[in-house]
Amino acid sequence: MKHVIGVVLVIALLTVGGLFVLTPANLLPVQASAQAVFIDQLFSYQFYVISFLFALIMGLMIYSVIVFRRKPGDMEDAQHIEGNTPLELAWTGIPLVIVVIFAIIGSNTLASVLRPDPKALEIKVTGRQWAWTFEYPEYGVSSDKLVLPVNKQALLLITSDDVLHAFWVPEFRVKQDAVPGAINQLRITPTKERKFKLMCAEICGRDHTFMVADVQVVKEEAFKEFIENSKVPTDPIARGEYWYRTQGCKACHNTDGAAGGVGPTYKGLYGSQVELEDGSLVFADELYMKESIINPNAKLVKGYGATGKSAMPGNFGNSLTPEQINEIIGWIETLK
Amino acid sequence: MKKNQYPILKLGMTRGLIGFVIGMLLGQALVHVIRLIMRLPFNGTLDAVWVVGGLFATIGFMYGVGALDAWIKSALGEEVTDHPEDDPSWPSWVRYFSFSVDHKVIGIQYAITSFLLLSVAGLFALVFRVELVQQGLQIFKTGDEYNTFMSLHGIVMIGAILLGIGAMTNYLAPLLIGASDMAFPRINGFAYWINVPAAVLLLSSLFLGGVNTGWVAYPPLSVRAPLGMQMFFLGVYLIGISSIMGGINVIVSVVYMRAKGMTYFRMPIFVWTALATAIISTTATQLIGLSFQMVMFQRMLGMGFFDPAKGGNPILYQHLFWFYSHPAVYVFILPGLGIISELLPVFSRKPLFGYRWVAMSSLGIALVGFFVWAHHMFTSGMEEYLRVPFMYSTLLVAVPTGVKFFSWVATIWKGKLDLSTPMLFALGGVAIFLVGGLSGPPNGTVATDLHLHDTYYIVGHFHATMFGGFIFPFMAALYYWFPKITGKMYNERLGKVQFWLLFPAFYVQSFGQMFAGLLGMRRRVADYPGMSQLNTPHLLVTIAAFVIGLSVLILFYNLWVSAVKGAPAPLNPWRSRSPEWMLPSPTPVHNFRDQPFEVVGEPYDYGLAGSKYYVEIPVHGDAGTPAAGAAVGAD
Numbered sequence: 006m007k008h009v010i011g012v013v014l015v016i017a018l019l020t021v022g023g024l025f026v027l028t029p030a031n032l033l034p035v036q037a038s039a040q041a042v043f044i045d046q047l048f049s050y051q052f053y054v055i056s057f058l059f060a061l062i063m064g065l066m067i068y069s070v071i072v073f074r075r076k077p078g079d080m081e082d083a084q085h086i087e088g089n090t091p092l093e094l095a096w097t098g099i100p101l102v103i104v105v106i107f108a109i110i111g112s113n114t115l116a117s118v119l120r121p122d123p124k125a126l127e128i129k130v131t132g133r134q135w136a137w138t139f140e141y142p143e144y145g146v147s148s149d150k151l152v153l154p155v156n157k158q159a160l161l162l163i164t165s166d167d168v169l170h171a172f173w174v175p176e177f178r179v180k181q182d183a184v185p186g187a188i189n190q191l192r193i194t195p196t197k198e199r200k201f202k203l204m205c206a207e208i209c210g211r212d213h214t215f216m217v218a219d220v221q222v223v224k225e226e227a228f229k230e231f232i233e234n235s236k237v238p239t240d241p242i243a244r245g246e247y248w249y250r251t252q253g254c255k256a257c258h259n260t261d262g263a264a265g266g267v268g269p270t271y272k273g274l275y276g277s278q279v280e281l282e283d284g285s286l287v288f289a290d291e292l293y294m295k296e297s298i299i300n301p302n303a304k305l306v307k308g309y310g311a312t313g314k315s316a317m318p319g320n321f322g323n324s325l326t327p328e329q330i331n332e333i334i335g336w337i338e339t340l341k
Numbered sequence: 342m343k344k345n346q347y348p349i350l351k352l353g354m355t356r357g358l359i360g361f362v363i364g365m366l367l368g369q370a371l372v373h374v375i376r377l378i379m380r381l382p383f384n385g386t387l388d389a390v391w392v393v394g395g396l397f398a399t400i401g402f403m404y405g406v407g408a409l410d411a412w413i414k415s416a417l418g419e420e421v422t423d424h425p426e427d428d429p430s431w432p433s434w435v436r437y438f439s440f441s442v443d444h445k446v447i448g449i450q451y452a453i454t455s456f457l458l459l460s461v462a463g464l465f466a467l468v469f470r471v472e473l474v475q476q477g478l479q480i481f482k483t484g485d486e487y488n489t490f491m492s493l494h495g496i497v498m499i500g501a502i503l504l505g506i507g508a509m510t511n512y513l514a515p516l517l518i519g520a521s522d523m524a525f526p527r528i529n530g531f532a533y534w535i536n537v538p539a540a541v542l543l544l545s546s547l548f549l550g551g552v553n554t555g556w557v558a559y560p561p562l563s564v565r566a567p568l569g570m571q572m573f574f575l576g577v578y579l580i581g582i583s584s585i586m587g588g589i590n591v592i593v594s595v596v597y598m599r600a601k602g603m604t605y606f607r608m609p610i611f612v613w614t615a616l617a618t619a620i621i622s623t624t625a626t627q628l629i630g631l632s633f634q635m636v637m638f639q640r641m642l643g644m645g646f647f648d649p650a651k652g653g654n655p656i657l658y659q660h661l662f663w664f665y666s667h668p669a670v671y672v673f674i675l676p677g678l679g680i681i682s683e684l685l686p687v688f689s690r691k692p693l694f695g696y697r698w699v700a701m702s703s704l705g706i707a708l709v710g711f712f713v714w715a716h717h718m719f720t721s722g723m724e725e726y727l728r729v730p731f732m733y734s735t736l737l738v739a740v741p742t743g744v745k746f747f748s749w750v751a752t753i754w755k756g757k758l759d760l761s762t763p764m765l766f767a768l769g770g771v772a773i774f775l776v777g778g779l780s781g782p783p784n785g786t787v788a789t790d791l792h793l794h795d796t797y798y799i800v801g802h803f804h805a806t807m808f809g810g811f812i813f814p815f816m817a818a819l820y821y822w823f824p825k826i827t828g829k830m831y832n833e834r835l836g837k838v839q840f841w842l843l844f845p846a847f848y849v850q851s852f853g854q855m856f857a858g859l860l861g862m863r864r865r866v867a868d869y870p871g872m873s874q875l876n877t878p879h880l881l882v883t884i885a886a887f888v889i890g891l892s893v894l895i896l897f898y899n900l901w902v903s904a905v906k907g908a909p910a911p912l913n914p915w916r917s918r919s920p921e922w923m924l925p926s927p928t929p930v931h932n933f934r935d936q937p938f939e940v941v942g943e944p945y946d947y948g949l950a951g952s953k954y955y956v957e958i959p960v961h962g963d964a965g966t967p968a969a970g971a972a973v974g975a976d
Contacts (some may be wrong), residue, residue: 175861186649
């Protein structure tokens with residue numbers, strides 16, 4: 006009996022300590038979506054049980070290690086206890102019940118997280134190595150930045166142009182892979198007006214780490230303004246720049262002339278002499294640029310093809326229309 | 342001095358490596374010749390050249406090392422010895438570098454290879470842990486260099502763990518069931534040696550462009566990955582073959598070769614876990630082999646298994662991959678949990694609490710483990726309705742795992758605990774596996790997993806299960822059976838120093854990783870720009886990783902020095918009831934052939950006056966009679 010009281014005290018102490026450490030507010034990022042509320046609630050239930058079970062086993066072990074140490078020179082065996090069937094049934098049955106309860110709570114939470122709003126704002130999210138683009142089909146605009154109206158459910162239709170990626174904003178809690186050839190849904194109702202970072206959460210190659218995009222949650226009016234400002238420009242040169250930003254080129258090619266990017270800079274490219282991996286020189290004219298967009302492996306620029314392959318996806322010939330490609334090239338020509 | 346002049350060219354290892362190089366050249370030449378004859382244009386990749394080269398190299402290695410000798414001889418109608426004896430004129434180290442059929446030699450070969458690979462993979466981890474101390478890229482020039490180290494850390498560790506499992510099951514299972522060897526000694530030798538070319542191929546990917554996919558190698562990324570990816574696939578494929586062969590051997594040995602009187606419920610508890618493990622390896626490994634083979638074919642032959650443009654589906658790969666790779670987790674941990682169950686009674690001087698429940702819980706975990714694989718795919722975009730049933734099955738694993746924890750705690754409760762190094766590692770294993778186990782349900786529950794998936798929380802979770810379920814018990818087993826293996830005692834003080842470095846360091850590492858993950862640290866990234874809240878956890882994890890590295894160096898030093906000049910060990914240093922301790926240490930080649938025994942009682946009846954686990958069977962003059970547990974046949 007003495008031992009039982011002792012160990013119960015140790016367990017109680019450890020449980021309180023565990024509950025103190027394991028509070029969702031200390032451990033999770035800011036809660037910024039309606040879905041996160043349900044998920045964080047489930048986290049806190051789980052943390053209660055984890056704190057208790059950790060304390061239970063560790064308490065019994067710590068107590069045993071301290072109290073039931075063999076005295077030096079004591080060669081006797083301990084008491085012969087082979088087992089106890091009611092006890093075994095209890096510690097099989099009770100966890101089973103707890104597990105089923107948690108599975109039911111888990112299912113309900115999932116249902117709440119997935120609950121659709123018929124008036125949700127549809128946004129098409131495309132991941133490609135290594136950039137995100139967002140299309141608002143209702144308004145016919147595209148952007149390299151995800152802008153969401155606050156307190157309105159967004160239905161994200163997520164896909165990929167090349168390899169797997171995953172959409173994750175830690176403050177929204179929910180995550181969804183982007184799979185080529187499939188469209189996956191994710192519903193998010195942002196509740197806080199501020200900036201977030203969207204991060205790719207499924208390894209996607211060389212620049213996976215840096216495949217991030219800005220997310221901005223704004224009031225309804227500011228969202229309208231964003232849509233107005235994001236319309237496809239009428240000027241073909243400006244349109245080229247628009248495609249550059251929204252179709253993925255920007256992820257790897259800069260326009261400030263800085264070296265060390267994934268792909269060569271666009272600044273001063275047009276009309277220049279480009280040195281290739283095999284040492285030969287080519288003149289960067291429209292034909293060269295068009296070929297490099299559609300078939301990046303055809304001519305490997307020195308410093309960007311040491312492996313014998315270009316890092317650039319080979320499918321821009323499909324994802325861009327010929328007009329878009331021409332407009333992009335037209336815009337690159339202006340970058341002196 | 343004659344003993345030291347063993348010709349190095351006669352050594353199986355040397356011949357194997359020569360065979361490897363010749364095979365590689367032949368295989369590569371073959372592909373080039375076929376290309377020339379068929380006038381195929383060079384298609385820009387060397388995938389086929391290296392894969393065929395690697396396959397031929399493996400065959401060359403196996404031929405060179407002598408693993409195929411008996412089969413070739415028997416095919417030619419020559420006489421084959423069932424269990425050839427080593428030439429007594431050889432120095433004793435030779436047998437560890439040559440093809441051997443003695444399960445104890447094979448066990449030690451597995452253990453040493455496992456430690457080599459654990460060290461290599463550990464070094465990879467230390468390199469990228471230094472990278473992660475600070476924001477920005479410091480060591481690696483590109484993300485792909487980081488990806489290569491991170492991916493190889495993962496997959497080499499997995500290979501090393503499988504070899505460690507091989508070490509434990511091969512060395513221990515026959516000794517614990519009273520057999521003179523495994524059922525198929527030659528398959529056993531083959532299964533070990535194929536790991537050597539496999540490891541060489543796997544590590545060669547470092548020099549062939551690397552691997553940038555993480556250990557899961559999901560297509561389409563793995564289809565576009567550099568050439569190193571093929572060597573990665575081929576290496577793991579061969580380790581898988583070893584795993585299947587080893588599993589068959591364990592099952593047959595346990596079923597047919599138990600000592601007289603050893604019913605299933607009188608087997609030492611480790612044997613139950615070895616059996617459960619073997620059932621998983623023989624039935625699930627094919628799926629990872631298949632999934633890797635399909636990506637290899639997609640790369641080499643353009644078959645569009647996982648390419649949506651050709652009617653394939655990337656999600657299919659994930660199903661095939663996890664159908665093995667989740668049960669594989671139980672392959673990694675079950676033997677370790679068996680070691681814990683084996684050691685706690687000895688060092689508590691009390692019976693294992695609820696033997697039958699513990700034995701059945703291993704089979705329970707193995708069985709349920711087959712129905713949970715899709716919990717790795719909750720965010721993958723597979724059919725949404727599948728997520729809920731897989732959540733139920735996943736959470737169900739908690740029940741048999743709980744039985745183990747409660748039984749362990751009940752075993753030490755009111756015992757007479759002897760905290761020698763093996764016991765410290767067993768208890769440490771329980772305390773760490775507990776962290777791994779309890780951090781599991783939030784991943785297994787879909788809603789919370791939507792946040793946790795692919796974060797450092799998962800990294801922390803599975804490192805805790807691997808350390809608690811494999812690393813700690815493996816080290817416990819090494820210290821515990823060290824006197825049996827070498828006949829010498831290890832240094833107790835160094836053993837304790839190692840434990841008290843490793844145990845707290847691991848807690849820091851594990852909690853640091855989980856904390857970072859909850860806060861938003863993604864997996865498999867080289868940097869965490871703009872997330873200053875992660876600086877401290879990353880620094881702590883890196884420091885802990887180096888302390889872990891230091892503790893492993895102390896272990897190596899202890900084992901090496903003790904094996905060379907340790908004090909002679911008593912016959913049964915732990916006063917265990919298990920039969921292997923009645924044999925002299927190191928154990929003679931044929932174990933119990935000259936000293937058979939009959940099981941007459943329960944294995945763990947500590948504290949029951951007058952009880953015996955086994956009695957020795959007196960042997961009559963004729964030593965040539967096959968005694969209990971002789972090999973059931975040649976393979």
